[in-house]
Amino acid sequence: MRALVVRLDSFGDVLLAGPAVRAVAEHADQVTLLCGPLGEAAGRLLPGVDDVKVWRAPWEGVSPPGVEEADIDGLVRRLRDARFDTALVLTSFHQSPLPTALVLRMAGVERIGADSADQPGRLLDVRHRRQPGRHECEAALDTAAAMGFTPRAGDDGRLRVLPPPDTTTLTGNGSYLVFHPGASAPARAWGPERCAEAIESLTDHGHRVIVTGGPAETGLTRRVSGAVAVDLGGRTDARTLSGVLYFADAVVCGNSGPAHLAAAVGTPVVSLFAPVVPADRWRPYGVPHVLLGDQGASCADTRARHCPVPGHPCLTGITPHDVVSAVHKLVQETL
Structure with a gap:
């Protein structure tokens, strides 16, 4: 199974997605992370990530690109060519996953899950609703579990990166x-x-x-x-x-x-x-x-x-x- 995990915002946000990424990696043959430029360096530190794709979304960040500049059609082609079987869209509690889910639908991703307060129509196959007050890291893990991506036995669910170098x-x-x-x-x-x-x-x-x-x-x-x-x-x-x-x-x-x-x-x-x-x-x-x-x-x-x-x-x-x-x-x- 080829899995895509999406977290489009900042460095720290991508790190908080790490335990959910590991949970996905426990069940998938290959895991790709789709993130924004600010999150790329963090994504390359996460255990369980096999590939990182970078894209600036027009609905994320302090100075997002315009729709034409974002080249949504180009992203759809890249994702379609990668032939992902499933995608987990991770967002903060105040963000909507639905614009991203629409792009993934256009790219032919077969199964999409996310935490969504809004009615998703046909954009999500798994609609999770987070528990009040959950830490962002825990909320991401909950959403992964709702899609069937449970952590490996013994995984404590804490943040983790690849082994740090001697500095x-x-x-x-x-x-x-x-x-x-x-x-x-x-x-x-x-x-x-x-x-x-x-x-x-x-x-x-x-x-x-x-x-x-x-x-x-x-x-x-x-x-x-x-x-x-x-x-x-x-x-x-x-x-x-x-x-x-x-x-x-x-x-x-x-x-x-x-x-x-x-x-x-x-x-x-x-x-x-x-x-x-x-x-x-x-x-x-x-x-x-x-x-x-x-x-x-x-x-x-x-x-x-x-x-x-x-x-x-x-x-x-x-x-x-x-x-x-x-x-x-x-x-x-x-x-």
């Missing part, structure tokens, strides 16, 4: 913490000044700190690292970052892809979590973690990319002392 040449020897100050949405980011203060406080308490960030975040990582932390901004691809996170004692970051990558390599997370999305669905999954931030703030569940409340109070209320205390709690728990 000692980047981090040096000895224990360290990782601090990742960036986030894909400004509403989810702690201020640079607070990040710098927290990093100084962590080093004052005897911790060696490694600061990570993408190529577009080198100015930010340089600013918050100052003279006390190791700045790896722009120097790690997804696989290398998995190694840096794997060997860390703990990771401090916002609700972002690196939080889920840290969970996938089993590293505890201090999550600077802005409640613009619900923590019960998006918290670091399957690892010890501490959530910092006012989860009852007025911005809760708005899905805002830019904080709608002056002063960004849900995160500005966090102090460097809070971060140090949370790190110590996690490190002591995992000794």
Whole structure:
């Protein structure tokens, strides 16, 4: 059986699909992941994925392409040529799988399943409805199970990636913490000044700190690292970052892809979590973690990319002392 798993949004979203991908792989001869450009690097880290196809959907992302630019006809041809027997469409709780299901129907996929709040007509063969409050990872596994894709016996359902590489040449020897100050949405980011203060406080308490960030975040990582932390901004691809996170004692970051990558390599997370999305669905999954931030703030569940409340109070209320205390709690728990 040739199976297709679809997750069209971001890096962290694709990582959260990992346990469901493994469940599909347990029953299929070949598993292909169809994802967007932001999720490709994560998809190539997932056990159970044999091939990755990349496509920008006009209904996903902050700046989606126009319908003509997306070349839906071209995607239909690519999928038809691949002759998939079945497809699992994974979406977040606020997204509809039906546009994707329509494309898959046009491509001749025989059996399609998804979690759908809307009436799917003939677009879905298996229509699952998620239980309220389920974590995104659990909801994806539930949808896979509804299609008959149950996990392998002994699979704990946690996030997982391919074995991380040795990154000692980047981090040096000895224990360290990782601090990742960036986030894909400004509403989810702690201020640079607070990040710098927290990093100084962590080093004052005897911790060696490694600061990570993408190529577009080198100015930010340089600013918050100052003279006390190791700045790896722009120097790690997804696989290398998995190694840096794997060997860390703990990771401090916002609700972002690196939080889920840290969970996938089993590293505890201090999550600077802005409640613009619900923590019960998006918290670091399957690892010890501490959530910092006012989860009852007025911005809760708005899905805002830019904080709608002056002063960004849900995160500005966090102090460097809070971060140090949370790190110590996690490190002591995992000794």
